[in-house]
Amino acid sequence: MRALFLKDWYMARSYCRSYLFIVAVFAAVSFISSESLFFMAYPTIMFGILPVTLISYDERFHWPAYAGTLPLRRRDEVREKYLLSLLLIAVMGILMTALQAIAVLRSGSALAEGFVMMVVGMFVFSLIGPCVLLPLTYRFGSEKARVNFYILIVLVAVLIGTFSGMSTEAHFPFKTVYLVLLAAVIACMPLSYVISCRAYEKREW
Amino acid sequence: MNAVELTDLTKHYGDFTLDRVSLTLPEGCVMGLVGENGAGKTTVIKLLLGMLKRDGGAVRVLGRDMDTDGRAVKEELGVVLDETGFPECVTARQAGRIMAAAYRNWDARAYDENLQKLSLPEDKPFKDFSRGMKMKLSLAVALSHNARLLVLDEALNGIDPVARDEILDIFMDYTRDEGHSILLSSHIVSDLEKVCDYIAFLHRGKLMLCDEKDALLEKYGLIHVSREQLAELDGAAVKGSKSSPYGVEAVVERSRVPAGMQISPVGLEELFVYMARGDR
Numbered sequence: 001m002r003a004l005f006l007k008d009w010y011m012a013r014s015y016c017r018s019y020l021f022i023v024a025v026f027a028a029v030s031f032i033s034s035e036s037l038f039f040m041a042y043p044t045i046m047f048g049i050l051p052v053t054l055i056s057y058d059e060r061f062h063w064p065a066y067a068g069t070l071p072l073r074r075r076d077e078v079r080e081k082y083l084l085s086l087l088l089i090a091v092m093g094i095l096m097t098a099l100q101a102i103a104v105l106r107s108g109s110a111l112a113e114g115f116v117m118m119v120v121g122m123f124v125f126s127l128i129g130p131c132v133l134l135p136l137t138y139r140f141g142s143e144k145a146r147v148n149f150y151i152l153i154v155l156v157a158v159l160i161g162t163f164s165g166m167s168t169e170a171h172f173p174f175k176t177v178y179l180v181l182l183a184a185v186i187a188c189m190p191l192s193y194v195i196s197c198r199a200y201e202k203r204e205w
Numbered sequence: 206m207n208a209v210e211l212t213d214l215t216k217h218y219g220d221f222t223l224d225r226v227s228l229t230l231p232e233g234c235v236m237g238l239v240g241e242n243g244a245g246k247t248t249v250i251k252l253l254l255g256m257l258k259r260d261g262g263a264v265r266v267l268g269r270d271m272d273t274d275g276r277a278v279k280e281e282l283g284v285v286l287d288e289t290g291f292p293e294c295v296t297a298r299q300a301g302r303i304m305a306a307a308y309r310n311w312d313a314r315a316y317d318e319n320l321q322k323l324s325l326p327e328d329k330p331f332k333d334f335s336r337g338m339k340m341k342l343s344l345a346v347a348l349s350h351n352a353r354l355l356v357l358d359e360a361l362n363g364i365d366p367v368a369r370d371e372i373l374d375i376f377m378d379y380t381r382d383e384g385h386s387i388l389l390s391s392h393i394v395s396d397l398e399k400v401c402d403y404i405a406f407l408h409r410g411k412l413m414l415c416d417e418k419d420a421l422l423e424k425y426g427l428i429h430v431s432r433e434q435l436a437e438l439d440g441a442a443v444k445g446s447k448s449s450p451y452g453v454e455a456v457v458e459r460s461r462v463p464a465g466m467q468i469s470p471v472g473l474e475e476l477f478v479y480m481a482r483g484d485r
Contacts, residue, residue: 003306007292010303014294057292066290068256069356070307071279204257 004072004080007063008054015057022046027096031103038160040096041122045156047088049129051081052149056142065205075197078138082193085130093123113175120178121163125156127185131192139199206268208232208354208386209253215261216248223248223410225262230403232267232353233383235376237397237418238390239473240407241481246390247287249407250358253388254284267353280309283347287359289339293332297325297342301349308350316349323371337368344372348379355379357389361396369396376400394474404473408481418473425476426459426468438462445479456480 023043030039058064067077097119104115132152137145163174209230216223223245230236238246251257253264255275264271266278291300297320305311320327323341334342340360347355355376361369373396379385380400391397397404398418405415414421425444435446435453442461447454456471456479471479 003303006299006306007295007303010295010299011292014292061292062286062288062290063292065256065286065288066284069254069279069282069284069286071276071309072307073276202258205251 001072001076001080001083003070004067004077005084008051008080008084011054011057012050016050016053019046019050023092027099030096031099037118037121037163038157040100040118041125041160044089044092044096044122044126045129045153047092048085048126049133049149050088051085051130052133052137052142052145054084055081055137056146059142062205064203068205074200078134078193078196078200081134082130082189082196085134089123089126089130093119093126096122117175117178120182121160124178124181124185125160127182127189128152128156131185131188135192135195135199138196138203141203206232207265208234208267209236209388210265211249211253211262212264213262214249214252214259214264216252216257217260221245221248221410223252226407226410226412227262228405228412228415230386230388232386233380234402235380235387235389235400236403236405237394237401238388238405238407239392239394239397239477240390242392243409244407245410246407247358248410250356250388250390254279254282254356280350281353283344283350283352283355285340285343285347285355285357285360287362289331289343291331291339291342293330295331296328297331297345298327300331300342300346304346304350310351312349312351316345319345319348322375337364340364341368341372344375348375353384353386355385355387355389357387357391359390359392361389361391361393369393373400394472394477398473406477406480413480421473421476422470424458424460425456425471427471427475428455428457428462428466428468429453430455430466444476445482447479447482 023046026039026043030036033039100118101111101115104111129152133145133149136148163177207229209228211226211228213225213227214223215225221243226245226249238249240246248257252259253266253271255271267281269278271278295303301313301316305313323345325338325341325345331339331342344360361372364372376387377400380387389397401418403416404418404421406413416424429452431452432448435443435455438457439461442457444456444458446456456476457468459468462468
C-alpha cells in the first residue's frame with residue numbers, strides 16, 4: 001500500500017496545489033469571522049474528497065488497469081483511498097480547529113460548548129464526502145460520479161446553512177443532532193468501504 | 206514447467222466472444238499473439254492477468270493458479286500494456302520509487318541500468334515522454350524486479366523501427382536465461398517473426414492455430430494456380446485464397462496437396478492475412 005500512498009503523494013503535489021490556496025483563503029476568512037461553521041468546515045471537506053479527485057486522475061492515466069498487473073489487491077487500492085481521506089480530514093480538521101480556537105480566544109470568548117459542537121459539525125460534514133462519494137466513484141467511475149460530487153457539495157452547503165440558521169433558535173437540539181449525525185457517519189464508513197470494495201472488485205479494465 | 210497454460214478460456218461480450226482459447230507457452234520460450242484488431246489478443250492478456258473476469262476456462266501462470274495465487278504470481282510478472290498507466294506527473298526516478306514499494310524483489314540497481322540502457326532521462330516528467338519512451342519506461346520497470354515472465358500487449362505498436370529494434374534486442378537478451386519467457390501481442394508480424402519461438406493466431410475470438418514458428422512455416426506454403434486447379438484441391442488443404450485476373454494465390458497445407466505441385470515458402474504475415482481473409 002506504500003506504493004499507492006507514494007503515487008498519490010506525487011499526484012497530489014502536482015495536481016492539487018490549488019487546494020492549498022483554497023485552504024489559505026478559507027482559513028483566513030474563518031480566522032477573521034470566527035464561529036462560522038461553513039468557512040471552518042469547507043477546507044476539511046475539500047481535503048476529505050481529494051482522493052475522489054485522485055481517482056479521476058488515476059482513470060485518466062489508465063492507472064487502474066496498470067495497477068491490476070502489479071502485486072496489489074484491489075481492496076488495497078480502495079483501503080488506501082479511505083485511509084488517505086481520513087488522514088487528510090484529521091490533519092485539516094486539527095489545523096482548522098486550532099485556527100478557530102485561536103480566533104475565538106483572541107476575541108475574548110471562551111471555548112464553550114458551541115465551539116465544540118462546531119468542531120463536531122465540521123467532522124460530520126467532512127466525513128459525509130468520502131463516505132458517499134467513494135462508493136459512487138468506485139461503482140460508476142469518476143466521470144459518471146462527477147454529478148454526484150456537485151450534488152453533494154450543494155447538499156452539504158445547504159445542510160450547513162440550515163444548521164447554522166437553526167442553531168440561533170434556542171430550543172433547537174443541535175448538540176444532539178450533531179452527535180447523532182457524527183455517530184451515524186462513523187457507523188456508515190465501514191459500510192461505505194465494503195460497498196466500495198465490492199464495486200471495485202466487479203469493475204473490469 | 207509451462208510459463209502460461211490457458212485452458213478453454215472464454216469471455217462473452219455483447220457482440221464478441223472469446224471462444225474456448227487454449228494455449229501453452231513452455232518456460233524459456235517466446236510466444237507471439239497475433240490477430241487483427243478486435244481478434245481478442247488484449248482480452249486474452251487481460252484474462253490471463255485477472256483484469257477481466259472470465260466466463261469459463263482456467264489460467265495457470267508459472268505453474269500456479271491465477272485465481273488462488275494471483276498476487277504472488279504477479280511478483281514474478283513484468284507487464285507492459287498498450288496504455289502505460291503511469292501518472293503523467295511522475296518522473297522515471299519517482300516511478301522507480303513507487304515500484305520499489307510495490308515489488309518485493311525490486312532491484313534498484315537493475316532499474317538504473319535499464320534506464321541508462323534505454324536512454325531514459327531520470328527527472329523528466331512522464332507527460333513529456335514520446336510514446337516510444339513511455340513504452341521503454343514500462344519495459345524498464347518490467348525488467349527490474351526479476352520477472353520470470355514478460356507479458357506485453359501491443360507494446361511495440363506506434364514505436365519507430367529503431368526503438369523497436371532496440372526493444373527486440375532487449376527481449377533476446379532477456380530470454381537468454383532459460384527460466385525467462387515472453388508472451389507478446391502485436392500487429393507487427395515481422396517483429397514477432399524475429400523473436401518468437403511460438404505463434405498463436407487469433408481470429409474473431411477463436412484460436413486459429415498455435416504452434417512453433419518454424420513448424421508453421423514448414424507446414425504451410427503458397428501456390429499460384431488457376432481457379433480450376435484450385436477447385437480440384439482438397440478443401441481442407443486450402444487455408445485462404447485471393448483471386449485476380451491472372452489466377453488464384455492460395456495458402457495451403459503442404460501435406461494435403463498433390464506431390465509435385467510447386468509450393469513457395471510463405472511468410473507469417475501472408476499466412477495470417479490469407480487465413481483471416483479465408484476465401485474472400
